[in-house]
Amino acid sequence: MDEERRKDIFNGDAEGALGFSAAKKDADDMFFYKYHVDNEGRLARLFWADSKSRVDFSVFGDVLVFDITYKTNKYRKPLVVLAGVNNHLNSTVFGCALLSDERIETYEWVLSTFVEAMKGRKPVAVITDGDSAMRREIKNFLPDACHRLCSWHLHRNVRSNIRCEEFNNRLYDLMARKFSTLEFEDRWARLVNECGVVENECVKKLYRRVRLWGLFTRLWRLYEFVRSFDLAIA
Numbered sequence: 001m002d003e004e005r006r007k008d009i010f011n012g013d014a015e016g017a018l019g020f021s022a023a024k025k026d027a028d029d030m031f032f033y034k035y036h037v038d039n040e041g042r043l044a045r046l047f048w049a050d051s052k053s054r055v056d057f058s059v060f061g062d063v064l065v066f067d068i069t070y071k072t073n074k075y076r077k078p079l080v081v082l083a084g085v086n087n088h089l090n091s092t093v094f095g096c097a098l099l100s101d102e103r104i105e106t107y108e109w110v111l112s113t114f115v116e117a118m119k120g121r122k123p124v125a126v127i128t129d130g131d132s133a134m135r136r137e138i139k140n141f142l143p144d145a146c147h148r149l150c151s152w153h154l155h156r157n158v159r160s161n162i163r164c165e166e167f168n169n170r171l172y173d174l175m176a177r178k179f180s181t182l183e184f185e186d187r188w189a190r191l192v193n194e195c196g197v198v199e200n201e202c203v204k205k206l207y208r209r210v211r212l213w214g215l216f217t218r219l220w221r222l223y224e225f226v227r228s229f230d231l232a233i234a
Helices: 003-027 051-060 104-117 132-141 151-161 165-175 181-194 201-208 222-233
Strands: 032-037 043-049 063-069 079-085 091-099 125-128 146-149
Touching (some): 003 043, 032 104, 043 051, 043 104, 051 079, 051 091, 063 132, 091 104, 104 132, 125 132, 146 151, 151 165, 151 201, 165 181
Parallel strands (some): 125 146
Antiparallel strands (some): 032 043, 043 091, 063 079, 079 091
C-alpha cells in the first residue's frame, strides 16, 4: 500500500474514530479524548483514556511506561501506549495516542494531554525505550520524575548489534541486579574486557546511556515491573 493510499485511509477513518470517541463520551462521563488537527484540517493527534484507565492511574500511576509502537499499524503511524502495573503485577493501560509524527512538540502535547486527563496527577517515575525527543520532553515537562530506560528494549538492541553471546547473557544479569556505583563500574569493566568488546562502538554508546537504567533498583524494584509489562505486550 503506497503512502498516499495510507493517508486517504487514515483521514477517512479519522472521522469514524472521532465519532466513536464522542459516542463513548456520551455513554461514559469519565471517558476522555482530545484531538489536534493540522493546518489543512486533518487529524494529526488523538488521545483517549476510558474511566477504568483514569481510575487505575489514580491508584497505580506512580510508575508510567511510555511505549511507542513505531508504524506497525496499517496507517504506519506512531501509536503511543501509556501503561503501568496494578497491585497484582498485571499490566494496565492508562491511555493511548495515535500520532502523525514524532516531533518534540507532539510528545509535549501527548504528555500535557495525559496529565490533563489524569486531573493534574504526574507519575513519580517514567520508563521509555530511549527515544531522544521523548527523553528531552520528559525532562522539560516532568522535571521531578525519575526517568529510566526499559531494560528489555536495551537488551534487544544490544543483541541485534553485538554478536557475542557471553556478553549478552552477562549484560542481562548485570541489568537485573542492584549495585553501588563502584560495584557497577568494576563489573562493567570486567565484562567488556573479558568479552573483548572494549572498543565496540555499540558498547560505548550503551555505557554512555547507563545512567538512565543503572542503579535504579536501589530505589524501586522497577526491573520486575518492566519485565511484567514486557511480557504483557510481547
